[in-house]
Amino acid sequence: MKPDSGVREDLEDRDPNKLNQHIQIVWDDIVGEPEGARSPECAWRLSHICFKHTRNWCYTLLAVIAAPPCALLLGCGFACLAFEQIWCTTPCLRCFKIYLASLRTLVQSCMAATLAPIMEAVGHLCRHIRVNIRRDAPEDRDLLIV
Incomplete structure (x- = not known):
């Protein structure tokens, strides 16, 4: 919490953060x-x-x-x-973060051992694919050249 700026509050500017400017x-x-x-003027x-009033x-x-x-x-x-x-949310989130750190390491190791080699092989197979886009090409024509 912010400490009080003084005993006497600022009574002139009661909305210093402009929270209610939308109220006209x-x-x-x-x-x-x-x-x-x-x-008529008198009615107005x-x-x-x-x-x-x-x-x-x-x-x-x-x-x-x-x-x-x-x-x-x-x-x-x-x-x-x-x-x-x-006292509740922040300590619980901190515990959750600590507990999941080991799970994160396990998941990263499993992905590095299984998915990384597969993705590297797929990348190696697809490295020669080139895509050419032509503005005057017909719609039914395949633009993928291998």
Whole structure:
């Protein structure tokens, strides 16, 4: 975990890593009237004010009611995830890697003893094959020349 940078959090920039740039809740990004369909100026201004204040109060109310329990659950969840990774998954993967090292050596030895000579012989047989591709060649003609 990162140590806290200080007792006082930066309250101005609450999204320094730009995690939620995709959330657009500004009036101009949500509502727009085209040139041919315009509401009266007073209705437009009143709608803008209603939207802005409703959005702010609703978000504030939800944040006050739901944010602390969500933070508690997320904190516990990430603590459990970190514990599981540190004390369970990483040691198990390390053991698995150690156990499979000998199996890897065995498989490499078997392949070197069996498949390598076979592939070398096939390569020796096929070394004289040449492929010529002609643009004007008919479709049914075999282009493989041995």
